[in-house]
Amino acid sequence: MEKILSIAIPTLNRAHYLKFTLDSFVAQIEPYKEEVELAVCSNACEDNTFEVVKEYMEKYSFIRFIDCDVRLPLGDNFKRTVTFSKGKYLILWGDDDIPAPFLIGYLINNIKKNPDIEFYYFNRLVGYEDGCPIKSLTVYENHYRQTSVFYKDSSSFITDNFWGATFMSAVLFSRAVWERGLNFDTSSHYGFEFMGILYYGNKGKGIMYECFPLCIQRKVAKRAWGTDWPKYALLGLPNMSKDLEREGLFDDGLNVWRMRYNKFVLYCYILMSAATDKKKYKPYCKQFAAFQTSTVRKFLAYAIIYCMPGWVYNVSRKILFSLKG
Incomplete structure (x- = not known):
């Protein structure tokens, strides 16, 4: 029987998060197992992803896994994951995200309706x-x-x-x-x-x-x-x-x-992230600046990446997550 829906999960070294996500899916896919598959695509994982998924595959026939040994950039890996899956409809699902308990039934109903x-x-x-x-x-x-x-x-x-x-x-x-x-x-x-x-x-x-x-x-x-x-x-x-x-x-x-979608505070925060890897992002300063309309924003593309210490972003991110968690 043709699969109506694929939950297609590209993953890279996230076995801990992936296990939680799989736990959240299997019970609600089970009633629709003839119509829905869960396809996991490893982007050359180096952790215990295979062992984690194998445990689920032994219990649930609707789970498929491909263990790719060539690591691809994000976009190409998504394309590979779609190619691996078989559903008429798909979701590229993040390996750390959690579905609502009724998600599968809701989506199948909408697709048919x-x-x-x-x-x-x-x-x-x-x-x-x-x-x-x-x-x-x-x-x-x-x-x-x-x-x-x-x-x-x-x-x-x-x-x-x-x-x-x-x-x-x-x-x-x-x-x-x-x-x-x-x-x-x-x-x-x-x-x-x-x-x-x-x-x-x-x-x-x-x-x-x-x-x-x-x-x-x-x-x-x-x-x-x-x-x-x-x-x-x-x-x-x-x-x-x-x-x-x-x-x-x-x-x-x-x-x-x-x-x-290019708000000033967020723009500066992203540049701070780039400043943690100056060697990588200094060559991109001109391209970043080209999409900014003000002189100040263009200047900041260089000033933050070249001059701001990388630890500033790392500390600010830790503070952000401690406040949100």
Whole structure:
């Protein structure tokens, strides 16, 4: 029987978090095991990921695992994970994120009820590290208008949800959308190649936003892609905005990114992160500055990366997570 839905998990050295995520999925997939699979793709993991997943595979026939021995960049690894999975619809699920207990049933029902909709995005709760007190969880989008909001075109959706929809665990899409989107050049969308693929592949079609939180985004202090974050945020996002605007998928995309998603405090914080690896990011200063419109912002791209000690960011991040946890 064809799988309707794949929960496709790309993972890299996160066995501890992955185990918790698998525990959260298996009970709710079991009633739908003929229609749903859980596909885990190891990006050349060096920890005990294989042993952890093997334990689950021995109990649950709907879990599949591929242990890749070649480590790929984030975007290419996502493509490999999609290729490995078999579902007609997919979610690229973060290995540290937690589904709502009713997520699978809710998504299967929506897929069957709305066969013409191939792209969904849903709200979420956000927590930090392990053991985050329930009372400290926050709703990502706290304006509850109705159960679902249907966007007839991508531009209005992207304007409202550009930053939020880059969280891959909250995006459900059809394989047909993905395959159509592979024709789009996303090579400069560093870290966000998957979103460029989906927006292009869904061109001319609507997007459904589910207002009710359907998962918990678990923000952890150590991320496998953490050292690449400045490149993703300060180059990948504006490059994607520019390219989507060129394709008619995002009205005034670059300016929307600058005004709504390139806030000054966040910009400085990202540059502080880049300053922890000066050798890596000094060559990027000119490119970072090119997307900034003011002289002050252009200057800061050089000043912070060249001059700020890396420990400043590390200390500030520890303080942030201690306050949020």
